[in-house]
Amino acid sequence: xxxxxxxxxxxxxxxxxxxxxxxxxxxxxxxxxxxxxxxxxxxxxxxxxxxxxxxxxxxxxxxxxxxxxxxxxxxxxxxxxxxxxxxxxxxxxxxxxxxxxxxxxxxxxxxxxxxxxxxxxxxxxxxxxxxxxxxxxxxxxxxxxxxxxxxxxxxxxxxxxxxxxxxxxxxxxxxxxxxxxxxx
Amino acid sequence: xxxxxxxxxxxxxxxxxxxxxxxxxxxxxxxxxxxxxxxxxxxxxxxxxxxxxxxxxxxxxxxxxxxxxxxxxxxxxxxxxxxxxxxxxxxxxxxxxxxxxxxxxxxxxxxxxxxxxxxxxxxxxxxxxxxxxxxxxxxxxxxxxxxxxxxxxxxxxxxxxxxxxxxxxxxxxxxxxxxxxxxx
Amino acid sequence: xxxxxxxxxxxxxxxxxxxxxxxxxxxxxxxxxxxxxxxxxxxxxxxxxxxxxxxxxxxxxxxxxxxxxxxxxxxxxxxxxxxxxxxxxxxxxxxxxxxxxxxxxxxxxxxxxxxxxxxxxxxxxxxxxxxxxxxxxxxxxxxxxxxxxxxxxxxxxxxxxxxxxxxxxxxxxxxxxxxxxxxx
Amino acid sequence: xxxxxxxxxxxxxxxxxxxxxxxxxxxxxxxxxxxxxxxxxxxxxxxxxxxxxxxxxxxxxxxxxxxxxxxxxxxxxxxxxxxxxxxxxxxxxxxxxxxxxxxxxxxxxxxxxxxxxxxxxxxxxxxxxxxxxxxxxxxxxxxxxxxxxxxxxxxxxxxxxxxxxxxxxxxxxxxxxxxxxxxx
Numbered sequence: 001x002x003x004x005x006x007x008x009x010x011x012x013x014x015x016x017x018x019x020x021x022x023x024x025x026x027x028x029x030x031x032x033x034x035x036x037x038x039x040x041x042x043x044x045x046x047x048x049x050x051x052x053x054x055x056x057x058x059x060x061x062x063x064x065x066x067x068x069x070x071x072x073x074x075x076x077x078x079x080x081x082x083x084x085x086x087x088x089x090x091x092x093x094x095x096x097x098x099x100x101x102x103x104x105x106x107x108x109x110x111x112x113x114x115x116x117x118x119x120x121x122x123x124x125x126x127x128x129x130x131x132x133x134x135x136x137x138x139x140x141x142x143x144x145x146x147x148x149x150x151x152x153x154x155x156x157x158x159x160x161x162x163x164x165x166x167x168x169x170x171x172x173x174x175x176x177x178x179x180x181x182x183x184x
Numbered sequence: 185x186x187x188x189x190x191x192x193x194x195x196x197x198x199x200x201x202x203x204x205x206x207x208x209x210x211x212x213x214x215x216x217x218x219x220x221x222x223x224x225x226x227x228x229x230x231x232x233x234x235x236x237x238x239x240x241x242x243x244x245x246x247x248x249x250x251x252x253x254x255x256x257x258x259x260x261x262x263x264x265x266x267x268x269x270x271x272x273x274x275x276x277x278x279x280x281x282x283x284x285x286x287x288x289x290x291x292x293x294x295x296x297x298x299x300x301x302x303x304x305x306x307x308x309x310x311x312x313x314x315x316x317x318x319x320x321x322x323x324x325x326x327x328x329x330x331x332x333x334x335x336x337x338x339x340x341x342x343x344x345x346x347x348x349x350x351x352x353x354x355x356x357x358x359x360x361x362x363x364x365x366x367x368x
Numbered sequence: 369x370x371x372x373x374x375x376x377x378x379x380x381x382x383x384x385x386x387x388x389x390x391x392x393x394x395x396x397x398x399x400x401x402x403x404x405x406x407x408x409x410x411x412x413x414x415x416x417x418x419x420x421x422x423x424x425x426x427x428x429x430x431x432x433x434x435x436x437x438x439x440x441x442x443x444x445x446x447x448x449x450x451x452x453x454x455x456x457x458x459x460x461x462x463x464x465x466x467x468x469x470x471x472x473x474x475x476x477x478x479x480x481x482x483x484x485x486x487x488x489x490x491x492x493x494x495x496x497x498x499x500x501x502x503x504x505x506x507x508x509x510x511x512x513x514x515x516x517x518x519x520x521x522x523x524x525x526x527x528x529x530x531x532x533x534x535x536x537x538x539x540x541x542x543x544x545x546x547x548x549x550x551x552x
Numbered sequence: 553x554x555x556x557x558x559x560x561x562x563x564x565x566x567x568x569x570x571x572x573x574x575x576x577x578x579x580x581x582x583x584x585x586x587x588x589x590x591x592x593x594x595x596x597x598x599x600x601x602x603x604x605x606x607x608x609x610x611x612x613x614x615x616x617x618x619x620x621x622x623x624x625x626x627x628x629x630x631x632x633x634x635x636x637x638x639x640x641x642x643x644x645x646x647x648x649x650x651x652x653x654x655x656x657x658x659x660x661x662x663x664x665x666x667x668x669x670x671x672x673x674x675x676x677x678x679x680x681x682x683x684x685x686x687x688x689x690x691x692x693x694x695x696x697x698x699x700x701x702x703x704x705x706x707x708x709x710x711x712x713x714x715x716x717x718x719x720x721x722x723x724x725x726x727x728x729x730x731x732x733x734x735x736x
Contacts, residue, residue: 027227028336031264032220033256036400043395043435044504047484050434066234067227072401080399116231136228136341152396157504211595212704215632216588217624250602251595300599320596320709404584411579411619412688415668418618440585448583520580525688 011127012170013111013163015103016052016059017096018156020077020085021067022115023132026152029067037070041077042152048160049081055164057111059083060099062092064118093121111163115139115151128166130159195311196354197295197347199287200236200243201280202340204261204269205251206299207316210336213251221254225261226336232344233265239348241295243267244283246276248302277305295347299323299335312350314343379495380538381479381531383471384420384427385464386524388445388453389435390483391500394520397435405438407445410520414449416528423532425479427451428467430460432486461489479531483507483519496534498527563679564722565663565715567655568604568611569648570708572629572637573619574667575684578704581619589622593629594704600712601633607716609663611635612651614644616670645673663715667691667703680718682711 021027024045030038049059061083063074078085088095092114100110112119112126115135123129123142131143132151140146145162147155205211208229214222233243245267247258262269272279276298284294296303296310299319307313307326315327316335324330329346331339389395392413398406417427429451431442446453456463460482468478480487480494483503491497491510499511500519508514513530515523573579576597582590601611613635615626630637640647644666652662664671664678667687675681675694683695684703692698697714699707 021227028224029227029264030214030222030224030398031257031260032222033254033260034220035256035260036220036222036402036404038222038398038400038404038406040396040398043389043397044484047434066231070401072403073399076399076401076403080397116228134338136338136345154502154504161504205595212592213595213632214582214590214592215625215628216590217622217628218588219624219628220588220590222590250599300596318706320706320713398582404586404588406582406584406588406590408580408582411573411581412668415618438585440587441583444583444585444587448581522686522688529688 011108011111011163011166013057013128013167014105014109015100016057016111016113016163017062017086017092017122017126018049018059018083018113019062019064019115019119020069020074021064022135022151023113024061024077024081024152024156026134026150027115028152029069037073039069039073039077040152041080042154042157044154045152045156046081048157049083051164052160053082055167057163058103061085062088062096062114064092065089066118088118090118091121092118093125096122111159113156113159114143128163130155130162195292195295195347195350197241197312197351198289198293199284200241200295200297200347201246201270201276201306201310202233202243202267202297203246203248203299203303204253204258205248206319206335207297208245208261208265208336208340210318210334211299212336213253221257223253223257223261224336225264226338226341228338229336229340230265232341233267235348236344237266239351241347242287245269246272246280246298248276249273250302272302274302275305276302277309280306295343297340297343298327312347314339314346379476379479379531379534381425381496381535382473382477383468384425384479384481384531385430385454385460385490385494386417386427386451386481387430387432387483387487388437388442389432390503390519391481392429392445392449392520392524394502394518395483396520397437405441407437407441408520409445409448410522410525412522413520413524416525417449417451419532420528421450423535425531426471429453430456430464430482432460433457434486456486458486459489460486461493464490479527481524481527482511496531498523498530563660563663563715563718565609565680565719566657566661567652568609568663568665568715569614569638569644569674569678570601570611570635570665571614571616571667571671572621572626573616574687574703575665576613576629576633576704576708578702579667580704581621589625591621591625591629592704593632594706594709596706597704597708598633600709601635603716604712605634607719609715610655613637614640614648614666616644617641618668618670640670642670643673644670645677648674663711665708665711666695680715682707682714 025039074085107125108127110126111128112122120142129143130145132155134150147158149155209223258269291309292311294310295312296306297314304326313327314329316339318334331342333339393407442453475493476495478494479496480490481498488510497511498513500523502518515526517523577591626637659677660679662678663680664674665682672694681695682697684707686702699710701707701710
């Protein structure tokens, strides 16, 4: 908006969607005979989500119906990260479109992190999008940013820092823009 | 069948056998003092199996008597993947021959994924066969395809995509074949 | 103190602070639906801490309020490592300053191992400091030593051996110093 | 014994000692608040131990008092591997000397796999000895064979195959020796 002469404006993201399976976790589910299911999340990644929240980015975790977690486990993830958990179906875009509109945002204001086929549409639409370094081929091509880190091992932190860096750049550009306007 | 002039027909697989230990899992069993046993499976891999099932490939998981899982755990794996779990002994071929015949298939219609000595016979027989990238030497040589990914970390997904790619190629070849026949 | 002609004295450390999340553990927390939380620690790392304790270095584990562990789990870690566990807030320096002073030590007598933003101040102050090889960029630059090993996978052992090596060098230097003084 | 003209006889091992922590496991212990402790072992590694047992090599697992496992967990490991578990102290050699003598063996008939300082003496003494690829420096130098694989991730299997290969070579050499003797 503030860019001119073809300058690409760095993105200022207001909302981030992040898949749980394969992004916040490494995609593994530990299963026991007694029915216990466990997933593992990284301190570094939850810190990344907190850094976004401190900068007023709303973070929403996506739980896919294709890889169901128990409600209790989803609740625990929500509590530890301080993020809302949304249930999405095979086509996350259908579930998220109204969510984005309710907040009067457009997809260019959204960051999306996913790791499988179902995420391709949203990865294409979002202003900023990323996949973990260990995502399958088909998904790698859909994302604007490919993390060096793998899912469940720092990819969420890496993308969080990337988002905040873009925001800083956007703010600097905006500031410079105003200086330029005043000095005219 | 449709190939000619020495052309190798890409395989069309109807049935896939996949070892649990070392292929669907990384071969680790977590054991606790209280008797709990846990194994870990990857979202990406279960997605791969679903992709096969959507394309009408029957997927059967093999549980080896050499690496026993509790019945409860096998049931959970079966439920999460939507696949039947078969118990096989030290010579899986003995257990699987009748299974293949019952479906009126030949071994060339079968895909097989295994990761240890016991699997060598079946890896040799199957039309398509694969081992995870971290399989022991002796098994690597028996498989037609060696995955880049390790067991429990995407190898099943990789082989699933390989199988579907072969099928696409076979269908294209078949279609081309018909066009060629008609135009004669 | 005993160095001269610009010679840098190797450090003799009396006290080591070591973050639990990301240093002693790999930063992962396994969570189950039933409320169980698990962390994993390495035999090699606990051995490293014991090597320090045998050499009269007091080791204190730091548990961050940003990544809370249950009290029971902290107690277990304390018991298995033989180290006291201290709770620190978002600014560990505030919590540790008095601890250092009570022991009549200065920060140059302290070794510090951390793995995230909150640790930067202490990493800068401590006489010896280290981060695991997989720490985020921002923290890598603050530490005097970057481990080749990752957190929860030998980094603590590696830094422990580094500390003991520095001490040996310091003792050799001191001994040589005395010989030089006597022979004058 | 059967070698001559300076020919080195490949070793024929009758007994193998294998540390649990860091060799059969990756050295990690998963701990929960409720007191549960879990360790993880590899199917490939237990298969390696079975291959040795089939060839009449007695395999004994060593549990170090420096890294205690609960008795229940030791029992489970024993059951799953079919191996006896021996408790050893800080100096395993003291505990194992009589064990070797009772079987009327010498250390050259023994294979030893360890992963830390306490194992150095036995690694030096044993006819065949190995460490996992991720063992600390100080131990790497004491072993005759350094595995490419890490502890808990195939190192035991790799060493088992190495032992069996040495035995095959010894048997071939012995056979050739007899042929040579007869033809004189």
